[in-house]
Amino acid sequence: MSRIVYVNGEYLPEEEAKISIFDRGFLMADGVYEVTSVLDGKLIDFDGHAQRLARSLSELDMGAPATPEELLEIHRELVARNDIGDGMIYLQVTRGSAGDRDFAFPDPEKVTPSLVMFTQSKPGMADTPAAKTGIKVISIDDIRWGRRDIKTVQLLYPSMGKMMAKAAGVDDAWMVEDGVVTEGTSNNAYIVKGGKIITRALSNEILHGITRAAVLRFAQEAQMEVEERNFSIAEAQEADEAFITSASTFVMPVVEVDGTSIGSGAPGPVAARLREIYLDESRKAAI
Missing domain, CATH: 3.20.10.10 (D-amino Acid Aminotransferase, subunit A, domain 2)
Incomplete structure (x- = not known):
């Protein structure tokens, strides 16, 4: 079964996931990320990761694409859809795509941040030799x-x-x-x-x-x-x-x-x- 990922509001098979070539994460590394571990199908330290994400976004004057409650729901949905017992969820927020390349930040009223999330299955992660x-x-x-x-x-x-x-x-x-x-x-x-x-x-x-x-x-x-x-x-x-x-x-x-x-x-x-x-x-x- 193909891994299900999340891209800007949609749950998709990974081979169907797409992001603009003009996304500033791709062109400028203008983005932040978090990795939350999953043990026994449950999220570890989620609140801490959500709080740090908010801080990173604030420090870069970047808008949040979702509330912490919405992010929690997406995390849980990805765990369920991909049947993750032990593993990780990668979350990335970028400043989005203005449709071209420019050093100046795009107008946040016109360009929304991009949100990409995916799972990585790591069975036995807590018992690594x-x-x-x-x-x-x-x-x-x-x-x-x-x-x-x-x-x-x-x-x-x-x-x-x-x-x-x-x-x-x-x-x-x-x-x-x-x-x-x-x-x-x-x-x-x-x-x-x-x-x-x-x-x-x-x-x-x-x-x-x-x-x-x-x-x-x-x-x-x-x-x-x-x-x-x-x-x-x-x-x-x-x-x-x-x-x-x-x-x-x-x-x-x-x-x-x-x-x-x-x-x-x-x-x-x-x-x-x-x-x-x-x-x-x-x-x-x-x-």
């Missing part, structure tokens, strides 16, 4: 634009970072600016030292991760110590543990940075416990 073995990362220079807190579709450099990691025979890359880690290519980065969880504070330099917010909240509720500050690659290499968080990986241990094993070289207890708590609590709150 990588969570038990951990992943390896390299460091790369962070040369992205300065508003990384806006979840835009400008993903060329993160994609290049993924390919740099692949070429190096590892799983991912951590980006470094002014001697300290900003974040991973598609995730927030953490280290653990003496039982303390250390991660960069929120700013324009990093994405305000929805999974990050939930994990830090759960950590504090579990009486774990959290310190939000910068850390270097050298400090990471000397840490007891390291891990990443994202909507698709949840909490994922990092066992090697730039060829240096972290701690024992195996996933540590803090990351393992946080992953367990996050999955348990998220499933309870899923909608």
Whole structure:
């Protein structure tokens, strides 16, 4: 059965989906996106993703194509139509198409934003073997634009970072600016030292991760110590543990940075416990 996608008010088989060649998401990367995980047929952290979407749209002075309630309905309809047990829903909003290419924004009274959504089925996503073995990362220079807190579709450099990691025979890359880690290519980065969880504070330099917010909240509720500050690659290499968080990986241990094993070289207890708590609590709150 063909996957059913959503394009500007219509549910369509993916092979019938079309968007204008003049859409500004295609021509200018003038768009934002969200990815919401699905476990057991239910949405994880939907409210957080909806709120961040609203913020991204506001920061770019872009109109919302639907209300949060309407987006929730579309998410649920896509899950049902595609029979998604475990997986993800990708949502993208662009400034739309004015019928030609122009650097200037189109008149929002005349051009409505485009909304595209589709599902990705990932059976057993919460039980990935990588969570038990951990992943390896390299460091790369962070040369992205300065508003990384806006979840835009400008993903060329993160994609290049993924390919740099692949070429190096590892799983991912951590980006470094002014001697300290900003974040991973598609995730927030953490280290653990003496039982303390250390991660960069929120700013324009990093994405305000929805999974990050939930994990830090759960950590504090579990009486774990959290310190939000910068850390270097050298400090990471000397840490007891390291891990990443994202909507698709949840909490994922990092066992090697730039060829240096972290701690024992195996996933540590803090990351393992946080992953367990996050999955348990998220499933309870899923909608």
